[in-house]
Amino acid sequence: MNGKELSKLVRKLQIVAPALLPVSVTTRGKLGGGYGTCEIIKRKGEPRIKITINSFKDFSKEEVVDILQTQLLVHEYAHATQWRVPRQEVGRASDHDSEFGVHYAKIYKLLGMSD
Numbered sequence: 001m002n003g004k005e006l007s008k009l010v011r012k013l014q015i016v017a018p019a020l021l022p023v024s025v026t027t028r029g030k031l032g033g034g035y036g037t038c039e040i041i042k043r044k045g046e047p048r049i050k051i052t053i054n055s056f057k058d059f060s061k062e063e064v065v066d067i068l069q070t071q072l073l074v075h076e077y078a079h080a081t082q083w084r085v086p087r088q089e090v091g092r093a094s095d096h097d098s099e100f101g102v103h104y105a106k107i108y109k110l111l112g113m114s115d
């Protein structure tokens with residue numbers, strides 16, 4: 001996904017999940033060990049949120065696959081810890097509800113993927 005496509009996705013997100021400040025996104029190589037950052041900056045004296053996503057240009061295909069698979073494992077393992085017996089899961093309105101978010105954050109943190 002290039003910067004233009006990411007910006008389009010951010011515009012969609014700003015409609016369904018608006019941030020307090022305007023959000024922009026860019027890609028860049030070598031992010032100091034991270035895959036993405038989110039920061040509040042000032043542009044022309046006005047605060048805004050800047051998201052930077054690693055371009056992964058300096059990564060091999062195998063490294064990118066490892067990263068993606070790890071992210072997917074966190075997601076799916078969060079389901080594994082969230083789900084209860086099948087009868088209760090039938091009534092769940094969404095697999096990706098706020099409860100899932102709590103489990104996702106817990107797994108993300110336990111794997112040392114957050115500070």
Ligand SMILES: [Zn+2]
Nearest residue numbers: 075079095096
């Ligand atoms: Zn899911």
